[in-house]
Amino acid sequence: MKSIPKLIRRFLLILLLSTALLLALNLAVLALISANQTPGAAPWTTAKEAAAALRKTENGYQLSKEMAQELHSENVWALFIDNHTLNVLWTSDNLPDAVPVDYDASDIAYLTRGYIADYPTFTGESDRGLMILGYPKDRFWKQMNPAWDYDFIANLPKTLLAALAANAVLLLLIYVAANSSLLRSVNPIAEGIQQLPDGQPIHVKETGTLSQLAHSINETSHMLQRQKYDLAKKETARANWIAGVSHDIRTPLSMIMGYADQLENSVDLPEIQRQKAMVIRRQSEKIRALISDLNLASKLEYNMQPVNLRPEKLVPLVRKVVVDFMNMDIKNHYPIVWNTNKAAETCIIHTDRDLLQRAVSNLIQNSINHNEAGCQISISVTAAQGKCRVLVEDDGIGVSSEQLEKLNHKAHYMVCDTNVSEQCHGLGLLLVKQIIAAHQGEVRMGSSASGGFSVELTLPRK
């Protein structure tokens, strides 16, 4: 669950970056507005224009009509001071009373950058004198031009950069602090959730803002543990039950099988009775196979059978099974044909010897069980790229393609909960599937070239 810290980090980063961006945007807008308002643009120019627009006529000084209009519309008063005499040569009609009409040099020095009676003043000169415009009191912010410290202006780029850097560092600190505090509370929760699927018991500390979440996770873990325990108990009980039943059947079956075999071979009995004994013996052998298959299959299903995979040569393992069958089949009803290629001789696989032998043995037994009239069984072990194959085929009655479809795809009644009414295949083949699955191999059932049944086991090579 690395994604949660990543998510938080990204979220915070986006938040901080957008803050910075917003700030920059605001600054830019401010700069744009203030650029439009720079002093010197409007009032200074107007003053200069007004100075130029003042003409000397016979009736004294006269402002041009347009200028007078403009000044009037902005409610601006004006006066004109002679360069040499410092006398006021002209004033506009709307000159407030508070404005003096005598000036000396110091007054002029003051008003060029300042105020007269609180009216912000702007000056424009002409060759005769100085035009002074007085704006309404609330038209401009009162600001004496301050004398900026030289160093301050000189170092401005550096200062700005430093400020920027300081801001960046501050942002980073905020980011780290926010991130770590968030992660501190989220991380245990994330870890807890991450560990849930492992099936191990989890305890997350139930403190902090997310304590409720932590509590829920602990509850979930507890519940999972309990379910797991219950399930294991149930499965153990089921497997033990099967083991118990099969154990209790074994001893009585020993006697049925033993005496039936003796009767079958008894020379004192007529042939017909011996035939009957043979049927009993054969059927009890089937029950025997069923019991041990059932026991092992249930153990494998409920993970009670240890599967010890060790590197082993495949050919000797299969050979042993085949020879055991040949030694038992004295009447040669089920002749076995054996095939291996040179490559297979050296084929080593990771296998649980007993289980794999059981699988091969079940396949041979399967052919025997389904072909009471006898059949030829051929067994071949071959090796290919990264794989070993064991093929068990017979030339017996075989299976229809629908049956084959079921065998390959339908689950056994022990495995599937639904569809119990449907005919499922025997335990023997289920066991083969389970064993081969424990070997990470594959089972493919099909028809042999002669129309019989064939099963191919594919096992990964070591």
Place this chain on the structure above:
Amino acid sequence: MDYITDKRILLVDDEPELLDMVVSILRDDGFGNIRTAGSVKEALEAAAEFGPELAILDVMLPDGDGFTLMKQLKATADYPILFLTARGEDEDKFQGFGLGADDYMVKPFLPKELIFRIRAILRRSYRDEKPLVKLHGSEIDFARGEVRKNGLRIPLTAKEFELLSTLYRNEGRIVTIDSLCEAAWGDNPFGYENSLMVHIRRIREKIEENPSSPVSLVTVKGLGYKLMAKE
């Protein structure tokens, strides 16, 4: 092979009917010296008195278990033990812990399976005092380690002796190439199959009348060999 059926066998099982059946199986095969017991106590008494040469024990007994009984029996005299068990899971114990049992059989079993196990254990444990194996056209004298053919005595090498002994213990049955290699060279991951073929050819030269078409030491192609005695 009569020396085997003379051996004293002690049978221990808490089911009297099973005891009866095993006794009848053994008698059918010619075994005559049989004693039965239904509990650990009876078994110890019978063993002290009877001096068995093979004990066949049930794992679960009313007053104890077969494994403990085996240790008690082996404490006084060393003879082979065959276990009968009704539990599939006991297989792990026999294989995993090396308890000193010579073999085990899971119930139910066919008479011929039981007889084969018993004979194999006895042959492994007790040498025939007069082991003269008659073949078609020759005889193997295991006591002297030689083959008698056409009035000649041909000595067997150590490996040939091992191979023939193994084949003889499984007489009439196929012995896999792997079992033969293991008998002669031990458990080795590298096959000695080519060496085995050479030795088999030499044995045939000694025991067969016509080594190129053998009748006593038969090849089962790709799987193993089988020794066929005359009878």
